[in-house]
Amino acid sequence: MIKSHEISAANTDSASDRLQATALALPELRDNPYYVHHRTVGSSIYISGQLPYKDGWLLGQGVVGRDVELETAKELARHAALNCLAAAVQAVGDLDRVRIVQMLVFVASTPDFGEQSQVANAASELLIEVLGENGRHARTAIGAAGLPLNSPVEIQMICTAA
Numbered sequence: 001m002i003k004s005h006e007i008s009a010a011n012t013d014s015a016s017d018r019l020q021a022t023a024l025a026l027p028e029l030r031d032n033p034y035y036v037h038h039r040t041v042g043s044s045i046y047i048s049g050q051l052p053y054k055d056g057w058l059l060g061q062g063v064v065g066r067d068v069e070l071e072t073a074k075e076l077a078r079h080a081a082l083n084c085l086a087a088a089v090q091a092v093g094d095l096d097r098v099r100i101v102q103m104l105v106f107v108a109s110t111p112d113f114g115e116q117s118q119v120a121n122a123a124s125e126l127l128i129e130v131l132g133e134n135g136r137h138a139r140t141a142i143g144a145a146g147l148p149l150n151s152p153v154e155i156q157m158i159c160t161a162a
Helices: 004-010 015-021 070-092 116-135
Strands: 038-041 044-050 098-108 138-144 153-161
Touching (some): 038 070, 044 070, 070 098, 070 153, 098 116
Antiparallel strands (some): 038 044
């Protein structure tokens, strides 16, 4: 089923326009004294693991399959991916220059959950919706016993400048 925001986003030219059509915006990433949000080595940009923060607040906590429903986890994955995009833009200067190479999605989940790929699909969908072909990527979805700050989702990426 195609959502109305996907249709309107597909009819625009730039990644920034497509992002705006989703009613989302790239967040400001807060500095951290212990790590950087991205590191460039050669043509590769390594994005640190990003949690689903919005306006400085972690949007959810708990374990998927026990405390957190699948649909909530998918929304949290979209926000974590949005934070990764913000870090990528810091590295390359413009959303239209971001190309996603690989995404690793960590899902704090019960041992019997088994739908980590569905959580990751929500993040993948956002990247493709905003970046088009530059958003298509190799991907791994991993179940984890726990993540930082009891977050249900964490996403790490490798990008390059298009």
